[in-house]
Amino acid sequence: MQQVRVRFAPSPTGPLHIGGVRTALYNYLFARKNNGTFILRIEDTDQTRFVDGAEEYIMESLKWCGITVDEGINEGGKYGPYRQSDKKDIFRQYADLLIDKNDAYYAFDSRDQLDKLRKDADKEGKTFIYNASARNSRQNSLSLPEAEWKQRLKDGAPYVIRYRMPLNEDIHFDDLIRGHIVVNTSTLDDKVLFKSDGMPTYHLANIVDDHLMEISHVIRGEEWLPSLPLHIMLYRSFGWDAPLFAHLPLLLKPDGEGKLSKRDGDKMGFPVFPLYWPYGETAKGYREEGYYPEAFINMLALLGWNPGTEKEIFSMSELIDAFSIDRVHKSGSRFNPEKAKWFNHQYLMQRTNKQLAIEFREFLRIQGFHHDIGQIETLVGLVKDRVSFVSEIWNETDFFFKSPETYDKDAIKKRWKPETPAQLLELKEVLAGIEDFKPDAMESKVKSWIEAKGYNTGAIMNAFRIVIVGASRGPHMFDIISWLGKEETLKRIDKGVSVIGKSL
RNA sequence: GGUCCAUUCGUCUAGUGGCUAGGACGUCAGGUUUUCAUCCUGGUAACAGGGGUUCGAUUCCCCUAUGGACUACCA
Numbered sequence: 001m002q003q004v005r006v007r008f009a010p011s012p013t014g015p016l017h018i019g020g021v022r023t024a025l026y027n028y029l030f031a032r033k034n035n036g037t038f039i040l041r042i043e044d045t046d047q048t049r050f051v052d053g054a055e056e057y058i059m060e061s062l063k064w065c066g067i068t069v070d071e072g073i074n075e076g077g078k079y080g081p082y083r084q085s086d087k088k089d090i091f092r093q094y095a096d097l098l099i100d101k102n103d104a105y106y107a108f109d110s111r112d113q114l115d116k117l118r119k120d121a122d123k124e125g126k127t128f129i130y131n132a133s134a135r136n137s138r139q140n141s142l143s144l145p146e147a148e149w150k151q152r153l154k155d156g157a158p159y160v161i162r163y164r165m166p167l168n169e170d171i172h173f174d175d176l177i178r179g180h181i182v183v184n185t186s187t188l189d190d191k192v193l194f195k196s197d198g199m200p201t202y203h204l205a206n207i208v209d210d211h212l213m214e215i216s217h218v219i220r221g222e223e224w225l226p227s228l229p230l231h232i233m234l235y236r237s238f239g240w241d242a243p244l245f246a247h248l249p250l251l252l253k254p255d256g257e258g259k260l261s262k263r264d265g266d267k268m269g270f271p272v273f274p275l276y277w278p279y280g281e282t283a284k285g286y287r288e289e290g291y292y293p294e295a296f297i298n299m300l301a302l303l304g305w306n307p308g309t310e311k312e313i314f315s316m317s318e319l320i321d322a323f324s325i326d327r328v329h330k331s332g333s334r335f336n337p338e339k340a341k342w343f344n345h346q347y348l349m350q351r352t353n354k355q356l357a358i359e360f361r362e363f364l365r366i367q368g369f370h371h372d373i374g375q376i377e378t379l380v381g382l383v384k385d386r387v388s389f390v391s392e393i394w395n396e397t398d399f400f401f402k403s404p405e406t407y408d409k410d411a412i413k414k415r416w417k418p419e420t421p422a423q424l425l426e427l428k429e430v431l432a433g434i435e436d437f438k439p440d441a442m443e444s445k446v447k448s449w450i451e452a453k454g455y456n457t458g459a460i461m462n463a464f465r466i467v468i469v470g471a472s473r474g475p476h477m478f479d480i481i482s483w484l485g486k487e488e489t490l491k492r493i494d495k496g497v498s499v500i501g502k503s504l
Numbered sequence: 505g506g507u508c509c510a511u512u513c514g515u516c517u518a519g520u521g522g523c524u525a526g527g528a529c530g531u532c533a534g535g536u537u538u539u540c541a542u543c544c545u546g547g548u549a550a551c552a553g554g555g556g557u558u559c560g561a562u563u564c565c566c567c568u569a570u571g572g573a574c575u576a577c578c579a
Binding site for chain 2 (some may be wrong): 009010011013043044045046048049053107111114115118119122125126129157159160161162165166175178181183184187188189191192195196197199201202203205206211221222223224225226227228229238246249250252254257258259288299302303304307308309310312329330331332333334335336338339340341342343383385387398411416450456458459460462464465469473474475476477490
C-alpha cells in the first residue's frame with residue numbers, strides 16, 4: 001500500500017466548529033492507524049472571508065484536542081507552502097495548463113449578468129447552468145472570435161477561468177464510505193477554477209494541492225460529495241491518479257433541522273466550538289465550559305463511527321487502534337448534550353483526587369478561599385461522583401466553606417420537631433467530648449448515644465444536617481463534620497438552633 | 505425545481521436471510537442510603553411505508569415518503 005498521507009484543510013473564516021474538529025480527528029486517527037502523515041493545510045483562497053485569528057484558533061483547537069500535526073505552517077515539511085494564498089502563482093500555472101489542453105477557457109461574463117440569468121431562469125422554474133448548452137451564447141474564449149477575446153485579455157478585462165465540462169458522459173467513481181456512484185456530466189456546470197482576483201477556487205486549489213502534497217486519502221465532509229465528479233474530471237484532465245475519497249456524514253443540529261453550523265452557537269445550550277472565540281460575536285467553547293479534551297474527543301469520535309463493540313470509553317491511542325474508515329456511518333448524527341456531560345463525568349471519575357483538588361483549587365481561589373491541598377483532596381473525594389465538571393464541585397461543597405446563612409424551609413418543616421433543639425444541644429455535648437474527630441469514631445459514639453437515649457436516628461441526623469448544611473443535601477454527615485472540625489461543628493449547632501428557633 | 509446521499513428505541517448506535525432485534529444516554533419504577541446524589545435491579549421504547557425476490561425478510565432489489573447536502577468568481 002502507498003504511503004498514507006491525509007490532510008485537514010479548513011478555511012480560516014472564523015472559529016472551527018465541532019464538525020470540523022471531527023473531520024480533523026478522523027483524518028488524524030486514520031493517519032496514525034496507518035503510520036501515515038497528518039497534514040494541516042490552510043485554504044485561504046477567499047480573501048473576502050478571511051478572519052483574523054482564525055488560523056491560530058484552528059491550530060490551538062487541534063492542540064487542545066491532542067491532535068498533533070506532522071506537516072503544516074508551524075511544523076514545516078517538504079510539501080509546502082501549507083497556506084494556499086502563499087502559492088497562488090503555482091495554481092495559476094495549473095489553470096493555464098488546462099487552458100492549453102483545451103479543458104478550460106476564459107470567461108468574461110460579469111457577476112451581474114450571470115445573476116440576472118439565474119434569476120430569470122428561476123422565475124420560469126428552471127435552473128441556469130453554465131455548461132455546454134449555454135456557453136456558446138455567453139462571452140468567453142470558446143464563443144468569441146479568437147482575435148476578440150485575445151484583445152480583451154490584452155486590455156485587462158476582468159475574466160475567470162472555467163472548466164470545460166464535457167456533455168453527456170457518465171462519470172463513475174467510488175467513495176470509501178458510500179460505495180459506487182455514477183453522475184452524468186450534463187447535470188454539471190462549467191465551474192470557475194480561477195477567480196478574477198487572481199486566486200484559484202476551492203476546486204482547482206484542492207486538486208492541485210492534494211496532488212502536489214501526494215495526498216493518498218481525502219477524508220472530508222459530505223457537503224463535498226456533489227462536487228466530487230468535477231474533481232474526478234480535473235484529475236483526469238491533468239492526467240493524475242486521484243486519491244481515494246471518503247465523505248463523512250454530517251453533524252446535525254440538535255433540533256433536527258439540517259447540518260450543524262457556526263450560527264448554532266450557544267442557543268441550544270451547548271457549545272458548538274472547541275474553544276472560546278474572542279472576536280466579534282464571541283462564542284463559548286468546550287474547554288471553557290469545563291470539558292476535558294479526552295472526553296470531548298471520545299464523544300466526538302463516537303458520533304458517526306463505532307468499533308462494533310460495546311466499549312464506549314476510549315483514550316486517543318485506543319481510538320487509533322480501533323479506528324477504520326469502513327466502520328464510519330453513512331447517515332448524519334445528532335449531537336446529544338446529555339451524553340456529552342456523561343462522557344465528561346466518566347473522565348472526571350478517572351482522575352485522582354489529587355488532580356481534581358489541583359483543578360478545584362483554582363475555583364476556590366476565585367471565591368477567595370485558600371485551603372491546604374490535602375484538605376481539598378479529601379473534599380473532592382467526597383463529592384466527585386455527584387458532578388460532571390470541576391466547576392460543579394463548588395455547588396456541592398459551598399457549605400464546607402461557609403456556615404449556612406439560610407435554612408431550607410421545606411427541610412425544616414419536614415425534619416424540625418419540638419424536641420429537636422434540646423436533642424441537638426445534647427448531641428453537641430456528645431461531640432464536644434470526642435477527642436478524635438474522625439468519621440468512623442464519631443459515628444459509633446453518636447450512634448450508641450442515640451441508642452442509649454432511645455432517640456430516632458433519622459430524626460436526629462436529618463435535623464443535624466439542617467444546622468450544619470442548611471438543607472437536605474450533601475455527603476455523609478460524619479465526613480462533613482470531620483472535615484469542618486470540632487469548633488466549627490459546635491458553632492453551627494448553636495447557630496442553627498438559635499436561628500431556626502427564632503424563625504418558628 | 506435539478507443532481508446526489510441517507511432512513512433500527514426520544515438521541516448515539518449494534519446486528520442478522522430464520523434472534524425474545526442487543527448496548528449506552530435520557531426517562532420511569534423499585535432497592536440501598538440518616539439527606540441529596542451516587543450505586544444496584546428492573547421497566548419503557550425502534551427496524552419509515554408499499555411492492556417484489558425467497559420456504560422465510562429488519563437484512564437483497566424496486567417504488568413512494570421523509571430527512572439532508574449541493575446547486576456562487578464560498579469553502
